[in-house]
Amino acid sequence: MKKSLIVVAVLAACAGMAHAQTVTQTPSSMTIYGTFDDGVFKRTGGPLSVGKRDNNKLGFRGVEELGNGLSALVNLEIRFEPDTGSVENGVRPLFQGQSRVGLRGGFGTLRLGRGLSAFEEAVLPFEPWSAVPSVAGFLTDLQVAGYTCDPLSVSGNSGNRISHALFYNSPMLYGFQLNANVASKQPNGSPVIIGRGTAANPQFGANSAAIVVPYSLSLTYLDGPLSGMGAVERNAAGTTFWSVAAYLYPLSALKLLASRQGQNQERNVLANPVTKAWLVGANYTLGAGKLLLGYGMKSPEGAAKTRQASLGYQYYLSNRTYLYVDASTKRLPVAPVLSYASTMNFYSLGVHHNF
């Protein structure tokens, strides 16, 4: 009798401990971070406007040390429009920036969720405007030239993120790093896309599955005055994209940049599927700031080229905050012939704050 009571008491205590164990948590180590960028701009034919130069984000980042060099990582990044307070573009998902969870260890970093493709993750230091989406920058319109990582996602979706995906970054080895993403083929709420079909018989019906496994691969070398990268991607609709880029510091104050890109949409368009682009640029430390220079060209096969030249200056109030001024001019095609047509000029002035 007494023994059984003791057994019950011990079991009760153990049960209590076992239950308690599941709710104990070490304190959270979440960090809030972000970027707020806003300014005044004017483009040819448009009104004097207030708007952003860079993407705006509010992020939450956590790291848990698991021992033996292993960490758990989590990252959630809101993207927003600074002048209306809405989510990015008014329609994008709440955590447009990224939503990923994973583990980091000796094997590298392995994450699941949604985030920048391996190319987009690598390209930032190889673009003279650090890949900001401003008209003055070269990434969106020239380098990527309308290519989208995730064409079979919901309407308004970002063009440079991969959904329902695995993300791998290797450890750095002699300055080299391999980055690889692969996504599932599962449907993700896409609208009807005509593609190589017709309005009556579109290539992709609503909520289509991927026709190939989407992936992105990039290899970077970031260890010296001369650095480089190469990347190749294939999206859910079968469009392929590639990029090679390099930068050089001939002087500590001067960074020279060059890149070449191409895409092939032959699985999605009926004619002239290839577009190529190139870019040269420089960053030069000048006083408490940095001068930005760039010139590039986009050449869609069988259609007119777009040429762009940009000049900017970033004046650093701190390593987190700078004021900027940009001027850019773009020669745009108006007809599908090999001529240059109307010119679009762009000027902006604003503040960029990382927090």
Next chain:
Amino acid sequence: MKKSLIVVAVLAACAGMAHAQTVTQTPSSMTIYGTFDDGVFKRTGGPLSVGKRDNNKLGFRGVEELGNGLSALVNLEIRFEPDTGSVENGVRPLFQGQSRVGLRGGFGTLRLGRGLSAFEEAVLPFEPWSAVPSVAGFLTDLQVAGYTCDPLSVSGNSGNRISHALFYNSPMLYGFQLNANVASKQPNGSPVIIGRGTAANPQFGANSAAIVVPYSLSLTYLDGPLSGMGAVERNAAGTTFWSVAAYLYPLSALKLLASRQGQNQERNVLANPVTKAWLVGANYTLGAGKLLLGYGMKSPEGAAKTRQASLGYQYYLSNRTYLYVDASTKRLPVAPVLSYASTMNFYSLGVHHNF
């Protein structure tokens, strides 16, 4: 003259103080917390997919000590889809997890807002998968069997939360705790619901008020190797739901679980309004992990039963992070006769991280 100047000066000082008092704040004690769960899964007939096993959340929690054992509580919990970055299901409210404010003291906890019903709040330790919404778990499809707490809210709304409500939790007394919610009958933007009506004359027009006062009550006993709970709910459309459940720790490493549930939709459907379900399961500590086992059955009156068996393992990297693997099989009805039809198998592998 001088006196009146002194009076004015004193009044000015007092006014300043009185005004200042309303803006002084003690430092905030907000805690950021959450869950990020993502993995790879495959179900019969579906593609290899990337998706969640548990709900994903990012929460903000605050406690202010008011003295005399009284505290003010606030809780706001974002729910999101890990693989698209959108809010849960793409349409749910931002703070789908919960949004509540209230006071805690000797009388218990009294809160206002929106949150889990008293049943849903109590059921977690009585389900072998800790009530995760995965296909491998038993809560959503079997135990609750399609019952929804809040049928007259906006389209896409959660099925296990109560809006426009008061939430009460009693203090623990000899291991017992009483939890009670009551919601207002106010309309909350519901779509048209046919219910016992017809398409031309639906039971509930758009933005209908509740036809009864919605409530949820649960009583839990959580103080020993044998714990139990009982709950009863009624939603805004008059559907009732009940649940009884227990768990036992015969060994400190072994938890045995059993529950029985039922709902009655007689105020909303024309025939066969009753559905019942039962479930047995076990959790067993094995190495650095926990083995999960469950078997259950849902029996809709006058229709075929659904049977489900699941097996899982959670490997703990820490008390906040585990890897999991699940296998589950479900016998599904295809016609409203008492037979079992097609089998759906489900496999998943992923990571669960609390932060």
Next chain:
Amino acid sequence: MKKSLIVVAVLAACAGMAHAQTVTQTPSSMTIYGTFDDGVFKRTGGPLSVGKRDNNKLGFRGVEELGNGLSALVNLEIRFEPDTGSVENGVRPLFQGQSRVGLRGGFGTLRLGRGLSAFEEAVLPFEPWSAVPSVAGFLTDLQVAGYTCDPLSVSGNSGNRISHALFYNSPMLYGFQLNANVASKQPNGSPVIIGRGTAANPQFGANSAAIVVPYSLSLTYLDGPLSGMGAVERNAAGTTFWSVAAYLYPLSALKLLASRQGQNQERNVLANPVTKAWLVGANYTLGAGKLLLGYGMKSPEGAAKTRQASLGYQYYLSNRTYLYVDASTKRLPVAPVLSYASTMNFYSLGVHHNF
């Protein structure tokens, strides 16, 4: 040879430093803050309801000290519905409260983005309910009388914020402060607005640009028992609004308030464009709480007046948390004649918590 190797090594080191410099960040100083207000209310003809008295918000605020008295400021403020967990009104932008970035220094504060107009920013201490949007308060229905700061923004947009704007606050000088906003004329996704046009030929088509430069100016004096403010605004559709207000502390426990407002919609309506309003009120410290009193009248030109009397009490549990009770009665016009018609009574009881 050796020299050139040394040069390369130095360049490499400098390049590394230059690159590293752009990614170093001082730790973030973001503060999480907010308000959660919820209660029970009843209005004539309506059901007993659960709902808010004040706006509910969750904000993120950062300050970076830049040296020489200069700071960078960032502010992002979510607004939400406490009883459904959705963003404010279910349709408003995520950061409805505000989204602004800027600099503060000896020159004052200069910010860009979206936020309260200079009038709305100044009016808070001049309204007896501190400008809460409750039916018991006077700001929304009486003082502002339907005037909206931002009529050419997306549907459901807030009436008291300015988008795509510059915000300036002067330093305090002898108790005086000047606040000024100016917005761009750029289109911001507005729906069709008939205005002075017809359904077939509306005054404003979808996504119209502003017809005038929107601005708001306010001057406050907040340094003594007698304080005052004056403000004037013009919105994107050309409607003008003005306000003058004062408060006095005849005793340190007693604050008396009075204000007068008017708007002129002659550029947007065909007849009777002018509406005026006045308000008197008091706050009186009573025990651990504050008694609120107010009486006001709105007089639309050529239409019936609305009169409102309110009585409330706020009981402070701390300087961050209070319980409140309100009673209010409003005489509403039913026909466009100078008579008073149906009476709407309103009662509420709830909790207000700042965090």
